[in-house]
Amino acid sequence: MPKPQPRNLIFPVKTHSLTIYVSGSQTSTVADLKDEVLSAFQANVMNQVDGLPEVITRKDFELCKALRDKGRLTGKYDPLEESAGIKGLLMNWDTLAVQYRDPETGLPLPIELRVPSQYDDDEEPTSRGPPSEARSPPSKGKRKAPPQ
Template identity: 40%
Template sequence: MPPKSQPKIYQLLLKTHKLTILLTTPPNTTIASLKREAFSALSSDVNQVEDVPRVVDEDNFEISRAVKDKGKKTVQYEVLEGSQTVKDNLTNWEVLFLQFRDQSGKLMPVEVTQPSLIDEDDEEPPRYRPLESSDNKGKRKAPEE
């Protein structure tokens, strides 16, 4: 089988709190350029998600990714350098995280809330009892001759 070719466009997910920013970018884009796009999304009027810290410039946050140990994500994160390119460091549809800085400039921990599968306003669907199974199910007598 031939080797898998590089995608022409990368889809990246930037997550923080309850907010997910979807970025579509060419492979030669730098992390610094992704940071500018993230800043644009964070400072736009549509960002009305609670608890997301307000940013005044690109120095208020960093883009990071979860460190993987034997293919599984851990709770540790590494900050991506601005000069790195997408194709050299990331995979298509990779989930990245925003780490904000506090007033002293120190990186705060990553905060991501996974959405509930059941809306808070919706009632839980009713649970039905399974029908009692019959021992004869699927078995019939052969017709008499």
């Protein structure tokens, strides 16, 4: 039997290199989540992240759910209807993506997500290969009996 969903659900919403965490109840709609995301966009976030399109209203973007195949992400996204309730549609901690609309034509733009590097720009990953012979301690084990 699956675990019951909590009363308050949390959703990471990703766009470019930015992640916004929004919450909603079981009775919330996708429009309620979009209002929270819009509020976050208008809270001086635009100045901190380069390359974010300007968002003024809820009509400037869509929330999309990542599609999965056998538990793995496919890289494709399905736009969510604003009027749809999140109960049964989304699970707790489902990642959502922002799909912006072209301000001139109103057509949806491609979803753009950037994964930040795990390392600093001047830092390179260290090799995790076997230790070199110079650093390895002498082998200890059973010794042969000395000749008599």
